[in-house]
Amino acid sequence: MNRSASDLGHQAEDHRWVDHAARAGMVAYGVVNLLIAWLALQLAFGDREGSTSSSGAMSQLAQQPFGKVLVWLVAVGMLLLVGWRAIEAAFGHDDEDGAKRTAKRVFSGGKALIYLAIAISAIRVATGSSGGGGGGTDSTTKKLMDLPAGQTLVFLVGAGIVGYGIFQIYHAWSGNFRDNLTAEGERGGSGTAYVAFGTAGYTAKGIAIGIVGSLFLYAAWTHSAKKSGGLDVALQKVLQQPFGPFLLGVLALGIGAYGLFCFARARHLSR
Structure with a gap:
């Protein structure tokens, strides 16, 4: 059976x-x-x-x-x-x-x-x-924090998210993401554009995900669920940095490039 x-x-x-x-x-x-x-x-x-x-x-x-x-x-x-x-x-x-x-x-x-x-x-x-409603990342973090060894659990979640973000950046610059495209999808001028979209897109996604993970780590360190946050909070943190609007604009263009790569992947899918 x-x-x-x-x-x-x-x-x-x-x-x-x-x-x-x-x-x-x-x-x-x-x-x-x-x-x-x-x-x-x-x-x-x-x-x-x-x-x-x-x-x-x-x-x-x-x-x-x-x-x-x-x-x-x-x-x-x-x-x-x-x-x-x-x-x-x-x-x-x-x-x-x-x-x-x-x-x-x-x-x-x-x-x-x-x-x-x-x-x-x-x-x-x-x-x-x-x-x-009272949903959102901070309420989820609070529920985790209230569990036995909750602070450790939140730290492990944050570490896992940061690790995934680093993996996305590695995925971008190692060129491994090209495995998601057929050989036809990498040829010619359009193929060059698709690869550029993938490199920029995975890099931007990796950075954004890494910031989300860092917020979880900070929440665990300070034992404060309100310090955590999702993608929206992460991008707000970027905006608060020196040259924040410029940095956020670059990150936004990278996320847009990832969206375009998804279209390329839909057309030239390699599983």
């Missing part, structure tokens, strides 16, 4: 519909990142209205003509990515051996959770249930 389930899982992982799901999801993820980049640019130029997070991006999208429909399309796209990564986590990376395969499957599972969080944000905005 287990063997039969495993065989079905591997057939699903190799099926063409997974390619279609991944492509559609990558387009949706590209839209999310471009919206976050636009909000970050607005913040850099002095607009303090929008939240530079996935939920803020969804709220911005919902205000456009046919916005609710577009938000639902993004939600569906992100759920398709969740399905792809979940199948990959359970049955993928068979070309790897032992610990490396396990690590890649865990990584795929982590990506599925990230995409799920964005999908939930989109669904909440589309259904009008995103406002108010």
